Amino acid sequence: MVTRKLEKVDVVVVGSGWAGGIVAAEAAKAGHKVVVLERGKNQKRSDFIGSKDELRYTDRFDLMQPLSSETITSRVNIDDVALPVRTQTEMMVGNDLGGGSVHWAGSTYRWRPYDFEIRSKTIERYGEGKIPKDSTIDDWGITYDEMEPYYDKWEKTAGVSGEKDPLGPPRKNDWPNPPLKESPPLKLFKKAAKDLGYHPYQLAASNLSQAYTNPDGETLNPCMYCSYCTMYGCDFSAKSDPLATVIPTAQKTGNAEFRTNALVRRVLHKGGKATGVLYTDVMTGAEYEQPADVVVLAAFTFSNNRLLLLSEIGEPYDPKTRKGVIGKNFTIQGDITFLGARGFFEDKKFNLYAGAGALGAGYSDYDADEFDHTNLDFIHGGGIELRQYGYAAVGLNHVPRDTKKWGAEFKQKSLHYAYRNLVVWYTMAVMSYWHNYLSLDPTYKDDYGDPLLRVTNKYTDQERNLARFGIEKCAEVVEKMGADIIDKDTVADDEEFDHIYDGGHYTGGVMMGPEPGTSAVNSYLQMWDMENLFVVGGSAFPQFGSHHPTPTIGALGYRAAEGVINYLKEGGGLLVQGKSAKANA
Amino acid sequence: MADPNSTPEKKGMDRRQFLKNSGLLAGGLIGGGLLGSLVTNEVKDSKKGTQSGTTGGKNGADHLSDARIFFSREEDFQILAAATERIYPEDKNGPGAIQLGVPYFIDRQLAGEWGLNAREYMKGPFLNIPESNEYEDLSKTDKGRSDQGPSGDTLNPLPTPRYQSRMTRAEMFVVGVRAIDEAAREKFKNGFTSLEPEQQDEILTHFEKDEVHMPSVSSSTFFNLLVQTTIEGCYSDPVYGGNRNMDGWRMMEYPGPRASYADQIEPDEFIVLEPKGLKDYQGH
Ligand SMILES: Cc1cc2nc3c(=O)[nH]c(=O)nc-3n(C[C@H](O)[C@H](O)[C@H](O)COP(=O)(O)OP(=O)(O)OC[C@H]3O[C@@H](n4cnc5c(N)ncnc54)[C@H](O)[C@@H]3O)c2cc1C
Numbered sequence: 041m042v043t044r045k046l047e048k049v050d051v052v053v054v055g056s057g058w059a060g061g062i063v064a065a066e067a068a069k070a071g072h073k074v075v076v077l078e079r080g081k082n083q084k085r086s087d088f089i090g091s092k093d094e095l096r097y098t099d100r101f102d103l104m105q106p107l108s109s110e111t112i113t114s115r116v117n118i119d120d121v122a123l124p125v126r127t128q129t130e131m132m133v134g135n136d137l138g139g140g141s142v143h144w145a146g147s148t149y150r151w152r153p154y155d156f157e158i159r160s161k162t163i164e165r166y167g168e169g170k171i172p173k174d175s176t177i178d179d180w181g182i183t184y185d186e187m188e189p190y191y192d193k194w195e196k197t198a199g200v201s202g203e204k205d206p207l208g209p210p211r212k213n214d215w216p217n218p219p220l221k222e223s224p225p226l227k228l229f230k231k232a233a234k235d236l237g238y239h240p241y242q243l244a245a246s247n248l249s250q251a252y253t254n255p256d257g258e259t260l261n262p263c264m265y266c267s268y269c270t271m272y273g274c275d276f277s278a279k280s281d282p283l284a285t286v287i288p289t290a291q292k293t294g295n296a297e298f299r300t301n302a303l304v305r306r307v308l309h310k311g312g313k314a315t316g317v318l319y320t321d322v323m324t325g326a327e328y329e330q331p332a333d334v335v336v337l338a339a340f341t342f343s344n345n346r347l348l349l350l351s352e353i354g355e356p357y358d359p360k361t362r363k364g365v366i367g368k369n370f371t372i373q374g375d376i377t378f379l380g381a382r383g384f385f386e387d388k389k390f391n392l393y394a395g396a397g398a399l400g401a402g403y404s405d406y407d408a409d410e411f412d413h414t415n416l417d418f419i420h421g422g423g424i425e426l427r428q429y430g431y432a433a434v435g436l437n438h439v440p441r442d443t444k445k446w447g448a449e450f451k452q453k454s455l456h457y458a459y460r461n462l463v464v465w466y467t468m469a470v471m472s473y474w475h476n477y478l479s480l481d482p483t484y485k486d487d488y489g490d491p492l493l494r495v496t497n498k499y500t501d502q503e504r505n506l507a508r509f510g511i512e513k514c515a516e517v518v519e520k521m522g523a524d525i526i527d528k529d530t531v532a533d534d535e536e537f538d539h540i541y542d543g544g545h546y547t548g549g550v551m552m553g554p555e556p557g558t559s560a561v562n563s564y565l566q567m568w569d570m571e572n573l574f575v576v577g578g579s580a581f582p583q584f585g586s587h588h589p590t591p592t593i594g595a596l597g598y599r600a601a602e603g604v605i606n607y608l609k610e611g612g613g614l615l616v617q618g619k620s621a622k623a624n625a
Numbered sequence: 626m627a628d629p630n631s632t633p634e635k636k637g638m639d640r641r642q643f644l645k646n647s648g649l650l651a652g653g654l655i656g657g658g659l660l661g662s663l664v665t666n667e668v669k670d671s672k673k674g675t676q677s678g679t680t681g682g683k684n685g686a687d688h689l690s691d692a693r694i695f696f697s698r699e700e701d702f703q704i705l706a707a708a709t710e711r712i713y714p715e716d717k718n719g720p721g722a723i724q725l726g727v728p729y730f731i732d733r734q735l736a737g738e739w740g741l742n743a744r745e746y747m748k749g750p751f752l753n754i755p756e757s758n759e760y761e762d763l764s765k766t767d768k769g770r771s772d773q774g775p776s777g778d779t780l781n782p783l784p785t786p787r788y789q790s791r792m793t794r795a796e797m798f799v800v801g802v803r804a805i806d807e808a809a810r811e812k813f814k815n816g817f818t819s820l821e822p823e824q825q826d827e828i829l830t831h832f833e834k835d836e837v838h839m840p841s842v843s844s845s846t847f848f849n850l851l852v853q854t855t856i857e858g859c860y861s862d863p864v865y866g867g868n869r870n871m872d873g874w875r876m877m878e879y880p881g882p883r884a885s886y887a888d889q890i891e892p893d894e895f896i897v898l899e900p901k902g903l904k905d906y907q908g909h
Contacts, residue, residue, distance in 0.1 A: 090907040092882030095861035106744040114786050125786040126746040223890050264885035276884075389895040393879055394886030430886070433860035433868075433879040446712040446833075446852045447826065455718055458877050459895060484748065539786040 043318065043327045049073040051604060052317055052332035054304045054347070057139025058590060059577040060338030061286035062194070062597030063604060065256070068295035070605045075330060076290070077302040077319055079339075080105075080136030085283050088273035094432035098271045101128040103143040105135040109487035112342060114539045116498045118359050118475055124484050124492065131541045133340060137300055138273075138283040140340065140544050141590065145270035145397030145429065146246035146279050148200050149587035150191050150595075152209045153184035154408040154420070155469075158583065161409065162419055170419060172502040175471045176369055178582040181554035181616070182563040184209060187595055194594035198280035199252040199260050202244025207404040220249045220263060225390050225462050226401040229426040232520035238403045243425065245398030246280040246590075256289040267430020269397035279397060302328075304343075305488060307335055307351040307573065314353075314573040320488070334604055337550075337575045338597070341370075344579040345478045345549040346493040354550075354560055354569050357477050359496070365560045366550065367479050369472035371584040372497060373545035375538045376507045376531050380424075380465030380514035383523025384440050389459045395430020402426070406513055407586050408469070418506040422468030422586045424513055438463075441527045464518050466510025470584035471502050478549045495546075497537050507531045545589055547578035555618045562616040564603025565596060571614050572607065576600045690866065691729060695736035695795065700816075702728060704802040707818045711825050712855045719876045720869075727858035730867030731798070734854060740795035751791045790841045794850065801847035804839050805832065862903045874900040882906045 050072035053060045060076055068074045096102045111131060115122035125131045134140025154161050157179045162170050171177065192213055202215035219242040222230075226242065233240035247263040254260070263278040277284050290296035306318040308329065316331035337344045348354055348366050357368035402425040404410060413419055436458040439445075443453045481494040508531050515528045553559025556568040565580055567573040576597055578589050585592065603615050696702040706728040715721030722728070734740055792800070809817035809828050817825060831837050835845035858867030860877065868874060874881055880898035883906060889896050 090903070092906055093862055093864075093903055095857060095865055099857055099861070100739055101744070107746040108744060109746075111746040121752070123752060123785045123789055124746050124748070126788045127742075128744055130786055130788070221887075221890050224893050264887050265890040266883060266886055268882060391886070391889045391892070391896055394889045399890075432882070433874055433877055434857055436860075436877060436879065437856060446829075446855075448714050448716055451713055451716060451718065455876055458879075483750065 041327050043329050045329045048331040049075045050332065050608060051334045051336060052077065052330050053336040053338055054317060055139060055339035056137050056282060056287065056298060057134055057141035057338065057340065058282055058594050059597045060336065061282035062594060063336050063338060063576060063601045064296050065286040065290040066601035067604055068290045068293040072295060072608060074290065074296040076296065076298045077304050077317065077330065078137050078298060078300045079303040079322065080300060082300040083137045085277050088275040091272060091275055092266065092268040094434055098432065099434060101132065103136065103273065104128055105133040107131060111492060113481040113484050113492050113494045115496050116536055118496055122481055122494045125539060125541060130539065132544055133342060137298065138281055138287065142273050142281045142283060143271050144590060147398040147588045148202065148244040148246050148591050150209055151585035151587060151592050152408045155585040156180045156182060156184050156187065165409065166413065172419060172471055172500060174473045174475065174500060176474050177471050178553055180582055181552050181559065188212065190595035190598040191591060193598045194591060197254050197256065197285050198246045199248050199254055200244050200246055201249035203242040205241050205404055206239040207410055215244055217249050217252055220245050220247060220396060220399050223399065223428050225426060225428050228521050229401050229517065232517050233403050236517060236520055238405045240401050240403045243398060243400040243402050245396065247396040247398050248278050248280065254285060258285045258288055260284055263396050265394045265396050265430065267393060267395040267432065270429055304347065305490065307347055307353060309351065309353060309570065312570060314570055334572045334574065334608060336604065338577055340577055341546050341549060341579045342493050344575050344577055348550065349480050350490055354567065356479060359475055359477055362474055367477045369548040369551045369582050370476050370478050370495065370497060371470045371472050371548050373470050373584045374543045375540055376499065376535055377468050377470050377503055378465055379507050379511050379529035380463060381511060381518045381526055381528045382438065382461055382463040383518035383521060384457055384461045384525040385522065386524045392431055392459045395428040397429060400425055400427035418502050418509065420469035420506065420586060422466040422510050424464060424517065425467055426462060426464045440525045464514040466514055467587055468506050468510055469586040472548060472583040473500060499535060499537055504531050504535055547581040547584055547589060550575045550579040551582045552580040553582060562614065564615045565600040566603055566615055571612060574600050574604055693732050695732045701799060701802045702732065704806050704817050705731060707825060708805060708829060708851060709855045711822065711829055712852055713859050720872050722855055722859060724869065725859050725873050726867045726869040727855055730858035730865050731854050733866050735795040735798055740793060742793040751789055792841050797842050797847050797850065800839060801851065804837055804844065808837050864903050871900040871902055
């Protein structure tokens with residue numbers, strides 16, 4: 041096939057979620073010509089009017105990546121044969137303009153000082169022996185204090201609505217908007233937590249509590265608590281997403297073009313520098329080369345890793361030799377790292393058909409290193425959360441665990457308990473290990489004949505022990521709330537990864553760090569090995585913090601954008617020197 | 626709400642009327658197969674109220690969309706209908722799966738992209754090992770997962786990704802309902818639709834417990850798929866053919882998609898609203 045070569049631009053960005061949208065908007069505002077390539081379809085906010093359809097979006101995953109051409113393969117041990125994750129029930133990844141950042145829930149947290157310097161701080165407080173066995177956790181090469189202004193900037197773009205966490209990390213400014221309304225389940229939870237001596241607060245949300253105009257002049261509306269939030273695009277523009285913020289901001293500069301149905305298949309490079317990308321128009325099958333001075337990969341963890349491996353950029357990580365960096369330190373927060381306890385209340389009935397993606401309350405008393413781990417068999421911690429997403433009718437079918445799952449008894453009890461149950465969970469940190477990584481699959485391919493990405497991921501006692509600890513803490517507050525029946529999750533001694541990729545919290549593989557040989561990108565998300573290639577997103581996390589990832593992805597987006605702009609201004613060079621390089625200089 | 630019990634009655638009448646008017650009962654001019662099936666339905670209608678609803682629903686024969694577009698064999702469809710009714714039976718709360726239109730909901734789901742696995746990765750090789758056969762095996766929830774997590778839908782831990790069958794869901798359903806009938810004939814010497822409800826439950830329990838052999842997929846997987854799809858049919862928007870008359874939502878006191886619940890988010894008392902569907906919400 042003939043590849044058509046297009047006109048060169050300053051910056052080509054792959055992916056249009058928060059990560060890509062932010063870099064595109066900032067670079068375009070700075071006067072650079074930007075092309076954003078997005079594999080999925082074009083969509084705009086008004087497309088979601090009339091879309092409150094549970095079957096289509098929640099049960100049939102309309103906004104998620106269809107897997108017919110491409111998925112990932114998955115295995116637990118480094119010598120297992122990986123099998124493809126075939127159904128959308130098992131795999132949630134964003135796909136169209138705005139990406140997974142459109143159908144997210146909007147739960148908004150900053151990560152903590154401990155997260156960014158976990159290795160040093162753990163050794164400092166407990167000694168080297170406390171680092172979990174087999175783990176490859178590392179410092180980020182950036183501290184919380186350095187991250188703070190970028191968090192602040194993203195929060196203002198998104199119009200986050202929240203209340204100060206009494207045990208939260210230090211912040212210069214309040215959240216830009218006040219918290220969402222307090223519903224009866226939140227009140228009940230906060231009271232119980234307070235009675236237990238904890239420090240509950242109303243969680244920050246990217247569902248807006250009031251009308252808001254962000255610093256770029258984009259407007260968002262107040263949330264209507266309609267509950268069609270996570271898994272959906274907001275029909276009222278009250279959930280912050282790239283379609284409502286950074287994409288229009290980029291477009292109105294006149295410097296940015298968003299090209300959809302454009303599946304990027306390779307990063308092109310010559311002499312150690314990226315020259316552009318190769319993409320296929322999935323509607324016509326035509327192949328294009330888009331040359332650029334700077335290439336930005338912001339195509340989510342999976343595509344970021346896969347494109348680097350397919351393009352043979354950077355040294356692929358090999359768990360046998362423990363050498364190489366691309367694919368290293370993959371983590372996933374979900375499954376057992378998102379467990380808790382569900383309470384059933386005979387004499388309470390909540391309006392659970394109402395809610396918002398991030399309406400919730402929580403406390404940080406068992407988060408990060410807020411509590412002493414000397415006598416505990418794990419490090420780090422998690423947030424204790426109660427969320428009122430709001431449910432539609434298929435989702436309202438929670439019954440106590442010993443109930444029969446079908447027939448007369450199920451019908452009776454599911455109708456009885458539909459509005460009488462609340463769940464509290466522990467959103468815990470997940471460590472990285474030498475045996476968990478990303479690579480290309482030797483067998484399974486996509487429609488174009490390119491190998492799929494392969495995940496190798498297993499649990500260790502660190503995760504199992506921390507999960508069990510969290511479950512007990514969740515059950516404690518559910519009991520205090522007065523639940524008549526408490527169903528606690530359990531974690532078996534041989535509990536293993538379940539190969540379910542839901543919730544979008546998968547990260548790593550192109551990790552940032554202070555040094556070239558052990559990390560792939562520096563703190564501007566610039567590739568150590570290829571200075572005009574920036575790899576932006578959760579792919580940069582060396583391990584997973586104890587909360588939802590997106591605000592940290594947004595903050596890193598602003599940091600990377602600054603890097604891209606400086607790089608173009610300075611006409612090249614690494615923006616950060618590795619420590620050893622500095623020592624030699 | 627209309628008395629759900631009136632529906633089968635009405636339907637039975639309609640069919641009898643139809644048979645009379647068309648002269649089928651008197652004449653012998655029609656092929657045995659067709660006559661047989663019409664008569665079978667007629668008999669079933671009078672014997673067991675709930676089953677007749679399969680081709681009826683609230684407005685009986687007036688429902689122009691009450692036709693199969695996926696199942697080519699009427700008897701397969703009747704087995705499906707009878708099974709959904711056991712999963713979600715009519716009771717004092719209100720109608721069961723049949724009257725809610727669930728069999729038609731499933732028929733349409735199987736005819737579309739979901740049934741054809743159009744959005745799933747269906748490339749080989751297919752390594753059909755026993756563990757991967759058991760995808761969506763809800764019986765394993767005994768391990769202690771309440772269904773939650775970032776997505777609110779956690780399945781059970783298995784050593785491999787779940788779905789490794791080369792069959793589509795549509796194919797699983799056809800093979801599955803025939804396996805149900807076969808199991809019924811083996812155990813009770815009678816087709817599934819002719820069994821007593823308790824006997825039907827016994828057969829379904831064999832599937833739930835994975836005690837029946839099915840090719841390329843475990844019987845518990847098929848069963849759980851059937852349960853999940855039945856529940857979806859009871860409670861998803863009526864536009865899909867189930868949740869007829871929004872009676873599923875009415876039983877659950879679910880008010881449907883609306884522009885705003887800002888007035889319901891703070892009050893302590895539970896607020897019941899008359900349900901509204903997508904048609905209303907989209908303003909058609
Ligand atoms: C149901 C759900 C709920 C969530 N809720 C929360 C929450 O409450 N809080 C939170 O912090 N996080 C949440 N997340 C996670 C959140 O969605 C992600 O962290 C965030 O969207 C990542 O942003 P991103 O820009 O890196 O990726 P995305 O927004 O996914 O954007 C990546 C884009 O790249 C495109 N792309 C990929 N490959 C290619 C290619 N080869 N060529 C061209 N384009 C390509 C994709 O189509 C996509 O549009 C949730 C996720 C899910 C699935």
